[in-house]
Amino acid sequence: xxKYRIKPGANVNLDEFDADDKSEFDGxxxxxxDALKEIAKDLDDLQERLYxxxxxxxxxxxxxMDTGGKDGTIRSVFGDLNPAGCRVEAFKAPxxxxxxxxxxxxxxxxxxxxxxxxxxxxxxxxxxxxxxVHNLTPKEVWSKxxxxxxxxxxxxxxxxxxxxxxxxxxSKEEQKKRLEERIEDPTKRWKFNPKDLDERKLxxxxxxAFKDVLSKTSTAYAPWYVIPANRNWYRNIVVARxxxxxLRDLNPQFPESDLDFSNIVIE
Amino acid sequence: xxKYRIKPGANVNLDEFDADDKSEFDGxxxxxxDALKEIAKDLDDLQERLYxxxxxxxxxxxxxMDTGGKDGTIRSVFGDLNPAGCRVEAFKAPxxxxxxxxxxxxxxxxxxxxxxxxxxxxxxxxxxxxxxVHNLTPKEVWSKxxxxxxxxxxxxxxxxxxxxxxxxxxSKEEQKKRLEERIEDPTKRWKFNPKDLDERKLxxxxxxAFKDVLSKTSTAYAPWYVIPANRNWYRNIVVARxxxxxLRDLNPQFPESDLDFSNIVIE
Numbered sequence: 001x002x003k004y005r006i007k008p009g010a011n012v013n014l015d016e017f018d019a020d021d022k023s024e025f026d027g028x029x030x031x032x033x034d035a036l037k038e039i040a041k042d043l044d045d046l047q048e049r050l051y052x053x054x055x056x057x058x059x060x061x062x063x064x065m066d067t068g069g070k071d072g073t074i075r076s077v078f079g080d081l082n083p084a085g086c087r088v089e090a091f092k093a094p095x096x097x098x099x100x101x102x103x104x105x106x107x108x109x110x111x112x113x114x115x116x117x118x119x120x121x122x123x124x125x126x127x128x129x130x131x132x133v134h135n136l137t138p139k140e141v142w143s144k145x146x147x148x149x150x151x152x153x154x155x156x157x158x159x160x161x162x163x164x165x166x167x168x169x170x171s172k173e174e175q176k177k178r179l180e181e182r183i184e185d186p187t188k189r190w191k192f193n194p195k196d197l198d199e200r201k202l203x204x205x206x207x208x209a210f211k212d213v214l215s216k217t218s219t220a221y222a223p224w225y226v227i228p229a230n231r232n233w234y235r236n237i238v239v240a241r242x243x244x245x246x247l248r249d250l251n252p253q254f255p256e257s258d259l260d261f262s263n264i265v266i267e
Numbered sequence: 268x269x270k271y272r273i274k275p276g277a278n279v280n281l282d283e284f285d286a287d288d289k290s291e292f293d294g295x296x297x298x299x300x301d302a303l304k305e306i307a308k309d310l311d312d313l314q315e316r317l318y319x320x321x322x323x324x325x326x327x328x329x330x331x332m333d334t335g336g337k338d339g340t341i342r343s344v345f346g347d348l349n350p351a352g353c354r355v356e357a358f359k360a361p362x363x364x365x366x367x368x369x370x371x372x373x374x375x376x377x378x379x380x381x382x383x384x385x386x387x388x389x390x391x392x393x394x395x396x397x398x399x400v401h402n403l404t405p406k407e408v409w410s411k412x413x414x415x416x417x418x419x420x421x422x423x424x425x426x427x428x429x430x431x432x433x434x435x436x437x438s439k440e441e442q443k444k445r446l447e448e449r450i451e452d453p454t455k456r457w458k459f460n461p462k463d464l465d466e467r468k469l470x471x472x473x474x475x476a477f478k479d480v481l482s483k484t485s486t487a488y489a490p491w492y493v494i495p496a497n498r499n500w501y502r503n504i505v506v507a508r509x510x511x512x513x514l515r516d517l518n519p520q521f522p523e524s525d526l527d528f529s530n531i532v533i534e
Contacts, residue, residue, distance in 0.1 A: 052457045075349045082342045084388065088351045121351065179533045190319045190522045197533065255457045266446050266464065 001242050004225045006218035012211050014226070019171040021228035025237050032233040039240045040080040046244070047117060049252035051085040054115040056250050057161040060243065061120045063129070063213075064168035065206060066196050067178035069229050070121050073168060076236040077243060078119055087112060090121040103127040103145070104152055114160060124149060125165075125213055133205045146216040153222040163222035164246050166239055167214060168229035172203050268509050271492045273485035279478050281493070286438040288495035292504050299500040306507045307347040313511070314384060316519035318352040321382040323517050324428040327510065328387045330396070330480075331435035332473060333463050334445035336496050337388050340435060343503040344510060345386055354379060357388040370394040370412070371419055381427060391416060392432075392480055400472045413483040420489040430489035431513050433506055434481060435496035439470050 001024065006012060025032055050056060062070045078086055089110040098106045104124055112118030128145050131137055153163055170178075179200070182192040199206070218224035225242055229235040268291065273279060292299055317323060329337050345353055356377040365373045371391055379385030395412050398404055420430055437445075446467070449459040466473070485491035492509055496502040 071351065074351050078350050080347065081350060083345050083348060083350050083353050083386070084338065084341050084355045084357065086350050087354065090351065119350070176533050183528050183531060187521050189524045189528075192524065192526070194526065194531070197531070200533070254454050257456045257459065259459070259461065261450050261456075264450060264461075264464070266443050266467070 001225065001238060001245065004227060004238065004242075006214050006224045006226060008219050008223075010215060010218065012214040012218075012226075014169065014207055014211055014214075017169055017226050017228070019169045019174060019228050019230040022231060022234045025234060029231075029233045032237045036076065036233075036237055036240055039237075039244050042244055043081060043240070043247065046247040046252065047081050047085045049254060050117065050247060050250065051082075051115045052254045053252040054255075055160070056252065057112040057114045057116055057118065058246065058250070059112055059118045059120065059156070059161055059163045060246075061123045061125070061163065061165040062168065063122065063125050063166070063210075064229065065170060065175060065203070065210075066199055067175050067182070068168040068170050069232060069235055070168065072232055073166070073235060073239055074119055074121060076232075077240045078117070081117065085115070086117045086119065088119045088121060091123055091126065103131075104148070108152075111156060111161060124152075125217075128213060129206065129209045132209050133202050146212070149217055150219055150222075153217075153219065157221040162246060162250060164242060165218075165222060165224045166242075167210060167224055167226050168235060169226050170229045172200075174230045175200065175203075268492065268505060268512065271494060271505065271509075273481050273491045273493060275486050275490075277482060277485065279481040279485075279493075281436065281474055281478055281481075284436055284493050284495070286436045286441060286495050286497040289498060289501045292501060296498075296500045299504045303343065303500075303504055303507055306504075306511050309511055310348060310507070310514065313514040313519065314348050314352045316521060317384065317514065317517065318349075318382045319521045320519040321522075322427070323519065324379040324381045324383055324385065325513065325517070326379055326385045326387065326423070326428055326430045327513075328390045328392070328430065328432040329435065330390065330392050330433070330477075331496065332437060332442060332470070332477075333466055334442050334449070335435040335437050336499060336502055337435065339499055340433070340502060340506055341386055341388060343499075344507045345384070348384065352382070353384045353386065355386045355388060358390055358393065370398075371415070375419075378423060378428060391419075392484075395480060396473065396476045399476050400469050413479070416484055417486055417489075420484075420486065424488040429513060429517060431509060432485075432489060432491045433509075434477060434491055434493050435502060436493050437496045441497045442467065442470075 003024070025035070027035070050058065062073060064070050074088055078088070091106070094106065107124045110118070110120070128142050128149075132142050157163055179192070179196060182188045214224050214226065227235050227238050270291070292302070294302070317325065329340060331337050341355055345355070358373070361373065374391045377385070377387070395409050395416075399409050424430055446459070446463060449455045481491050481493065494502050494505050
């Protein structure tokens with residue numbers, strides 16, 4: 001999955017990333033679904049060990065354009081995990097209380113404790129995405145945030161949290177299709193917000209903002225992956241494999257006990 | 268599942284509840300597993316509607332003696348739900364900051380928002396269980412808590428949260444078996460705490476404390492269920508059915524949109 005990882009300092013051009021790419025899975029949609037099930041079993045085991053060990057926290061950040069598939073990815077990749085060990089945080093528009101603090105305040109409170117897997121559906125990156133595109137704070141404020149975010153994520157990783165970030169990459173044409181689907185399917189209509197159409201008009205501005213996010217904040221300690229996301233099944237299998245690799249690298253173990261169990265009598 | 272529900276004002280005698288009971292499921296362990304899978308599919312749909320509707324919060328409280336199966340129940344019953352809509356809160360021994368507040372302070376912060384399912388692994392009931400058994404606060408303090416808890420839960424339900432509480436009922440003999448298993452299985456040893464043996468010596472005191480919890484805090488708006496829990500598969504199917512009934516009663520619906528979709532053009 002290295003090919004989707006953004007190297008630190010890279011000058012990212014999103015046009016060079018094919019949202020339709022499916023080159024890293026040798027099989028079709030049905031086979032990907034089976035492969036995902038296999039990975040889910042492994043993740044279940046890894047998650048239990050992570051929890052038992054209580055040594056590492058793991059944080060997955062998910063960002064995308066509207067309809068990019070954040071909810072679907074979370075459901076498909078993390079849906080089989082024990083909810084006791086996996087916590088999803090969805091960051092919506094900040095409340096007035098949250099706005100009265102710095103933008104990392106609410107984020108920091110939601111970071112996972114050791115032993116837990118945290119999944120951020122949107123994140124502090126909105127503060128250099130929507131905030132930038134809509135001029136919600138002056139450029140002199142948001143332009144300093146890339147370095148601030150890197151420093152924050154460096155501290156988290158140095159203190160025991162593993163961070164991996166996913167940008168789910170869809171094409172503008174695919175977004176159109178998905179917005180149309182939301183209108184047509186009565187069980188999806190509740191997700192449709194007329195404001196999404198205004199946001200779509202700012203596609204180019206958002207892509208520029210993402211380009212800067214990916215170029216400035218993909219670090220050795222908290223890398224970004226650009227996930228081809230026009231096909232849901234391919235997106236899922238790629239994200240799941242990266243999640244699996246991340247947990248495997250931590251190699252979590254059930255803690256050894258130094259108790260002498262031979263002497264224990266249960267009455 | 269009415270037979271396991273404690274009627275408000277009942278004088279509960281736990282000895283009258285058979286932890287081995289399996290009378291409400293017509294089938295064996297394998298059939299129960301299949302039935303659980305079917306329920307899981309329904310829960311998945313109900314949870315999505317609950318989230319989409321965003322009208323009701325739902326809170327399931329789980330309490331038990333040590334080894335009673337709290338973790339296993341959560342994993343088996345809630346493990347297939349989309350983690351984006353289900354949040355498990357495990358309450359451990361309070362921190363010094365938490366102890367500097369009233370006992371409901373940390374609980375209140377963790378209650379689910381509308382659209383979400385919250386699961387409490389232990390809860391404010393510890394403040395009339397372990398606190399009472401170990402005399403951590405004087406009787407004149409903890410004895411007032413039953414009414415306080417009822418008032419708190421009444422407020423929550425009146426403001427939109429549905430509350431259902433499970434006491435997983437195991438026998439003292441079954442606990443012995445489970446503690447022995449924890450010692451014998453290397454992947455379970457990390458769960459073993461020598462203090463569990465001291466707690467076991469207080470079995471009778473804990474049962475008395477549970478008796479008062481069940482007698483004093485099973486209300487029409489936030490009922491307790493005593494779940495026969497010596498058999499994990501039976502415990503899971505009973506809890507899952509009650510969860511299913513609870514969500515079905517709320518009858519959550521995808522919100523209707525009052526937008527005129529015929530006029531929408533996506534460019």
